Amino acid sequence: QVQLVESGGGLVQPGGSLRLSCAASGDTSEIYSMGWYRQAPGKQRELVAVITNGGSTKYTDSMKGRFTISKDTAKNTVYLQMNNLKPEDTAVYYCNAFLVRYSGRGDDYWGQGTQVTVSS
Secondary structure, X not given: OEEEEEEOOEEEOOOOOEEEEEEEEEOOOOEEEEEEEEEOOXXXXXXXXXXXXXXXXXXXXXXXXXXXXXXXXHHOEEEEEEOOOXXXXXXXXXXXXXXXXXXXXXXXXXXXXXXXXXXX
16 A cells, blocks of 8 residues: 655745645555646646656646656655646646556555645
C-alpha cells in the first residue's frame, strides 16, 4: 500500500504562486512515476504533470511553462511549483503514484486532494 498526502493548496490572487507537496509513504519501492492531476467542478480530471524515477517529466500543454514538477527521492516527495496562476487553474489537485510491480502489473494510488483557488 502507498499513502499520499498533499499539502500547499490555498487561495491566491491571479498571477500568484503556490507550491504543492505530496509525500508518499508505505510500499514506495516500486513507484515508477508520480504526478499531479486536477479536477474542477463539473469537469473531467486531467493530467497536469508527471515525473518518473529517472527524472523525465511530461506536462499538459496548457500548464507547461507555468508549472514545474520536481521530486526529492530521499523524501519520497514530489512537488508542483505553480506560477502565474490563473482563475481557470482553480481545481482540486490530486497527487498520483503509479507503481509497476515486478510482474508488470500497474497500480495507481491517489491522495485526497488539495484545493487551489485562484481569485481576486
